[in-house]
Amino acid sequence: MSRRARPLAALAVVAALALGACGGYDETVPKPPKPVAGGPVASATPPATCPDPTADPTRSYEPTGALPAPEDLPPGSTMAAIRKRGRLIAGVSADTYLLASNNPFTGQIEGFDIDMVERVAKAIFGDPKAYELKVITAGDRLKVLQEGTVDIVVRNMTINCARWQSIAFSAEYYRSGQKILVRQDLADKGVDSVAELKGVSVCAPTGTSSLDNIREQAPDAVIKEAANHTGCLALFQQGTVAAITGDDTVLAGLAEQDPYAVVPPQETFTDEPYGIGVNKENDDLVRFVNGVLERMRADGSWQESYARWLQPALNVPATQPKPVYGRTP
Amino acid sequence: MSQATQGRPAPAGVVTPASRVRSQVAIAGKPAPGTVEDVPRLLNRLQVLGVATCVVFGVVAALLQLLAWQASGRAADNTEQLVRVQQIQSSLFRADALATNAFLVGGLENAEQRAEYDAALDQALRQIADAADAQPADRKVLADLNTEVAAYATAITQARDNNRQGFPIGSLYLQQAGVQLRADAVPILQGLSDANTERATDEMGGQNTLPLFLVGLAAVAVLWWVNRELAKRFRRRVNVGVAVAALAITVVTLVAVVVSAGTSSKHDGLRDGSLTLAIDESAARTAANDAKAEESLRLIARGSGATAEPKWQEKAAVVDDNASRETRLLWQDYVALHDGVVASDDEGDWNEAVRLATTTDSGGTSAALTAFDQASQEVVSDAAESTADSLRSGGVVAWMLMIVALLAGLGAAATVAWGVGQRRKEYA
Structure with a gap:
């Protein structure tokens, strides 16, 4: 390269670098969504005292x-x-x-x-x-x-x-009375009553007596909550829970919607x-x-x-x- | 240009300003005895400096204009990407509004609405692919968005399948799909929108007006200094070659600066005009479809008017703020019919409310919203096209200016070389 050509070559390199540096952008990163505030869930039973707990509530x-x-x-x-x-x-x-x-x-x-x-x-x-x-x-x-x-x-x-x-x-x-609904394979393995729920993930709707009852009756079960029983069925179908508890009437309706959900023959464990x-x-x-x-x-x-x-x-x-x-x- | 005014040595005995300053410098530029200045070498150096300045000016000025032209092109690309992102969002919300509305009529959904839902979702997916192709920096989040849209479509299908069998869980899947779309897909779309807005506005501001002016000014300053150094040693105040070069550079700089400022001003106009129109109308279209989905959800969750209506009003306010003159009246038509839905629902006539919300005949909210949606799409499309076309226009002028700047730089270098060469001859 001649002496005279050198500065031009240098300029060309600078120009190429300058052009090459343009057009590339930082990768797009969306802002993380704001966390949704979630407070403690109220119990189904309000903290009220019964004047006469022995009286017939019906x-x-x-x-x-x-x-x-x-x-x-x-x-x-x-x-x-x-x-x-x-x-x-x-x-x-x-x-x-x-x-x-x-x-x-x-x-x-x-x-x-x-x-x-x-x-x-x-x-x-x-x-x-x-x-x-x-x-x-x-x-x-x-x-x-x-x-x-x-x-x-x-x-x-x-x-x-x-x-x-x-x-x-x-x-x-x-x-009515509370029972459990389970996955067909669990029922086949003998999980057919509330006593068998140890380690099993069970769903009950927030704010219901069913939730309070299952906590009392199956303390070793993994309890999950949903807004309602249909929400529990969605969790069941997504594999998040393997069982649902609720009144026999409600569970019968859920079982009708999913061929892999069964309500095994069992005694009700509460009176509703x-x-x-x-x-x-x-x-x-x-x-x-x-x-x-x-x-x-x-x-x-x-x-x-x-x-x-x-x-x-x-x-x-x-x-x-x-x-x-x-x-x- | 006449050598008579330039190259001729000053007559003997005439004291030039230069000779006053440097008394040791001999008349006719010959060094006085005892000085160390090597004039030929100095002339060489001044010549190299002058020539280099002119060449650098030509190259840098052309480069700056090339960069400005490229920035305009990228601004157009980013504008198109921004509008594409907005259209993805609008298409998704259109699909959601249609899917939600279809639930009110159970399994017997309107075939046209179903086809429109499929088309809206199809359009969103194609636009995601186009957007990923257009901007590599968006590719990763667009892949995430694609996953979210696929999950949404699956949930809607699941909802629809259950609904067609008469299972209540179908409506839960529908609600979950809508909630998920808003919670997961919308932040991604917002991130894409923010990033591309920033890119488009940054590129629109990349016209390099000030750098062009400074480069021209610096080149002229160097040439002035070269001329001054020459004038100190020869009895010529102005070196014609250097002066012509400086004049050419000044003219080219001024023209380039004026054109660049004009382009910047045009970009400002686009930013506040057609680009804003496209973005605002897209926001209005998204919010309008979101409002329609809220109207349907209100009726699906029967009796939830008191809690659902404020959500509808929130979306409607966004439409009011952003809809263009072309679509505002169509939106008002929908609002009047929506008021009818609310009135029927609040009076306990849920069946009539559902009829008004689901019929595709004129007089129902669905037909009114479709009319708004179609007009809105046209406004967005026209405004986006006009913005991009305008940004891409002016390429011939930009290239001509680039060539002129380069040629002017090279030409100026030649005149400087010639001008200094004359002094060298004179000295010799």
């Missing part, structure tokens, strides 16, 4: 005579106010198969619990469809009643003494008397609902509902529980 308010006709509801009563509004508002589940779930073909929520809502609506309006459903989680059942967002809650809710401190209940409308929840102040509505339940017993509509929704899955006949009255506001 004891409710006795109906005042025969049910009035829809047009003869006592003036100033809660029922008259609901009638004036034009619809009964009920808090229900939309994903508890057989009890209350959305039918994708009709778009309507249907099931055993919804039949209860329809009967109450019919008693107030003469029209079983005069209701509005609000889909709530198990953890919201007491809150929506206390806040007056709904008139009644029919969401497989167990009557117990602690809940009576916050709300009022109708007489028992179904006697279901009641219709009502705001504590509205004892007139509680008496009225109890009158509706009496009517269902008398006209066979309870039996009809049970036969339609639950009996095919549970494979056992059942009768409407006998009401217990005598509670005073």
Whole structure:
């Protein structure tokens, strides 16, 4: 290279370096997502003390005579106010198969619990469809009643003494009991009762008595929580849990949705008397609902509902529980 | 240019300013006895310095303009990538709005809406592949995004399969898919959007106006100094060759600076105009589809109006802030119909609310949102195309200026060599 060519070559090198340095960018790095605040989960049972723990929690308010006709509801009563509004508002589940779930073909929520809502609506309006459903989680059942967002809650809710401190209940409308649902292979290995759950991951919905019960009955199980039983089924299908616990009615609905989920023959390890929840102040509505339940017993509509929704899955006949009255506001 | 004014030695006995300063320097540039200055060598050095300055100016000025032109091209690429990212987000939210809406009609979903869902998801996946191809720095996060979109599509399929069998778990999978899309895919898209916005605006600012001016100024300063050194030793205030070189460099510098400033100003206009329009309209389209998904979720979670409506309003506010004039009225049409859905739901007429939300006939929210969505897509596409085209324009001018700068530098070097050569001849 001649002397004269050297500076030009140097310039060319500088230019090439300068050009080469352009166009490359640092690798894109997204900002980490903000952590979602997660507080401690409230227990299903509010920390309330029962004045008389030995008293029967299923004891409710006795109906005042025969049910009035829809047009003869006592003036100033809660029922008259609901009638004036034009619809009964009920808090229900939309994903508890057989009890209350959305039918994708009709778009309507249907099931055993919804039949209860329809009967109450019919008693107030003469029209079983005069209701509005609000889909709530198990953890919201007491809150929506206390806040007056709904008139009644029919969401497989167990009557117990602690809940009576916050709300009022109708007489028992179904006697359920807690069981376990397991993966088929676990059932084949003999995991068929709560006593066999040591080391097994079990799901129960947050804020339910099922969660409290499984913690007590199976302390060696690995407990996981989900927002509801359908959330538990999703965890089950994703392999995060191998078992689900809940009321036999709910588990029957879950097992219907997954061929690898079975509810082995077993004794219930709790008694779960279901009641219709009502705001504590509205004892007139509680008496009225109890009158509706009496009517269902008398006209066979309870039996009809049970036969339609639950009996095919549970494979056992059942009768409407006998009401217990005598509670005073 | 006349040698009569330049190369001729000064008449004997005339005292030039130079001779006043340096009395030892002899008249006609011959060194006085006893001095050590070697004028021929000095002339060589001044010539080399002048020539090198002109060549360096030509090369650097051309290089700076080449870099500026390349920066404009990269700004166009980054703008296209930014809009691509925004369109991925819009397509995903469009798909989500359609999938969520379909749940309200169970297994009997509208075939057209289903096809539109497939098309939206397909479009998002293709755009991810295009984006990965266009920008290597985005490739890793786009691969992560691809995984998230695949997981979303799987969850929706799972949801749909369960829904078609009448199983309530289908709706849970749907909700989980939506939550996951917003929690995992949106931060990635935001990161991509931020990175490409920064790249595009940085490149738009890369017009090198000040460096061009400084390079020209430095070259002229060096030539002035060369001229001054020559003038000190010869009775000529101005060396014509050096002066012509300085003039050429000044003119080229001024033209380049004016063109560069004009391009910068044009880029500022694009940044505040069509680029902002494309970004804002994309944000509006995403938020509008997000709002539609919220409307459907409100109806799926029956009776959840009190908690769901504020979420819808939050998305609607984003649309209000970002929608262009072309789409604003279409959005208002949707809002009026959405109010009808809310009114029906709040009055307890859930069936009517669902009918209004799911019908694809005019009078339903789905048709109104589709009209907005299509218009919005067009606005984004036109604005993005116009931005990129404008950024890529001006290539002929840029190349001409580069060539002129280079030739001017080389030409100036030649005139400097010639000008100093004249002094050498004179001295000899």
